[in-house]
Amino acid sequence: MESVWLTGASQGIGRALAIELAKEKRHIYASARNELALQELKQEIESLGYPGLLIPKPLDICKADDVHRVCEDIQHEGRLDKIILNAGTYHPAPATEFNCQALRELFELNVFGTAHCLEACLKTLRLQGGGQIVLVASLAAYRGLPDSAAYGASKSALIHLAESLYTELHAHNIEIKIVNPGFVETPLTDKNEFTMPQRVTAEWAAKTIVKGLDKSGFEIRFPWVFSQFMSLLRALPYGLYFRLIRRFVVSSNA
Ligand SMILES: NC(=O)c1ccc[n+]([C@@H]2O[C@H](COP(=O)([O-])OP(=O)(O)OC[C@H]3O[C@@H](n4cnc5c(N)ncnc54)[C@H](OP(=O)(O)O)[C@@H]3O)[C@@H](O)[C@H]2O)c1
Structure with a gap:
């Protein structure tokens, strides 16, 4: 049975992913800081008829020692086939309130x-001679967007990391993938006050991610129409891109 280490499993996309992975009979080591939420998730997965598939491994990913201890623990329990690094957060930050501390906190996580x-x-x-690593970034990282300088920069850093590591790790039988979601209904986006185009449920997002894990290809991105739109934005020359975004910001502030 394949085993997966999943971070950010206590709520949102990570929680839905854990349930989806259990339905596929994968063994899950689930991490987040909220241990109670991980225990409740374990019970929910057992009540769905998958006893013993989820083992909570609470940790704070900002603490390197914690992370190494949990990873060594898992390694002692057996082979680790996939690692899904999903834990992360978002704070809207208008340019006028730009500050280094907020940027540092977001990058820390x-x-x-x-x-x-x-x-x-x-x-x-x-x-162990190979495996798969999946980093959860965001379609928001495709281009610098208003209100999300720090978040976009942190997620594009992940995409860049993954792209850079891909070729070298391939030679060691380690596959690296990136997940770029659009808007997903989770506690993270519940606080957004603006209209989120094509927002999908966490369950839908989780199904799409799990389906993508065993397919070839570096990137899993969704939903399709919004991701095509973001790709188009990414391809635009700066002049055209900034004109378009300015028009969008002016009309949404009107
Ligand atoms: N929702 C969206 O629309 C969307 C779109 C694009 C990308 N994403 C990305 O998808 C990922 C999941 O997002 P989400 O919407 O599911 O967010 P969420 O509902 O806020 O869940 C975030 C998860 O990360 C965990 N986490 C936060 N800080 C942590 C820490 N220091 N150590 C360990 N775990 C920590 C949280 O658990 P604890 O608080 O228990 O630690 C929680 O399980 C994030 O990386 C996000 O940037 C989300």
């Missing part, structure tokens, strides 16, 4: 927290 996990699991995967 989204980039360095993920990097702690990456460092620990790369060691494990090298020792």
